[in-house]
Amino acid sequence: SYAIPNNPAGKMQNYARVQMLAGDFRKKFGSTTCATLLAGIGKGAAGDNMRKHKCSDMVAEAVRIALSHK
Numbered sequence: 001s002y003a004i005p006n007n008p009a010g011k012m013q014n015y016a017r018v019q020m021l022a023g024d025f026r027k028k029f030g031s032t033t034c035a036t037l038l039a040g041i042g043k044g045a046a047g048d049n050m051r052k053h054k055c056s057d058m059v060a061e062a063v064r065i066a067l068s069h070k
Contacts, residue, residue: 024065
């Protein structure tokens with residue numbers, strides 16, 4: 001299990017799972033980098049509000065992706 005400390009096999013399983021989840025997120029949004037995901041959103045109060053909503057939506061989708069691979 002990847003929950004056991006000093007377990008190389010578990011760490012590799014965990015790494016593979018994280019890579020799979022990140023890959024699914026990347027397919028959906030095109031990146032896993034905030035700067036890329038939020039590119040093109042203007043500055044100021046309106047831009048801040050748009051970034052908050054976009055980030056919230058992406059976090060919710062990341063949770064859905066993780067839960068779908070239980």
